[in-house]
Amino acid sequence: MPIYEYQCEKCGKDFEKLIFSSKDESIACPDCGTKKVKRLLSTTRVVGGGLDNCAPSPSKGFS
Numbered sequence: 559m560p561i562y563e564y565q566c567e568k569c570g571k572d573f574e575k576l577i578f579s580s581k582d583e584s585i586a587c588p589d590c591g592t593k594k595v596k597r598l599l600s601t602t603r604v605v606g607g608g609l610d611n612c613a614p615s616p617s618k619g620f621s
């Protein structure tokens with residue numbers, strides 16, 4: 559299951575969201591509720607394995 563990271567364009571909060579399907583049009587900021595959020599594609603990762611990661615570098619800040 560992919561987790562996408564989003565950033566609110568209104569308050570600047572960044573948050574993560576599990577995406578179960580391609581219907582991600584209703585993503586809203588958990589802080590201010592706006593739907594003006596952008597997906598940060600560079601931080602996309604997969605739960606339980608890094609299939610898309612080619613570099614075996616240690617995960618940063620994962621605790």
Ligand SMILES: [Zn+2]
Nearest residue numbers: 566569587590
């Ligand atoms: Zn917000």
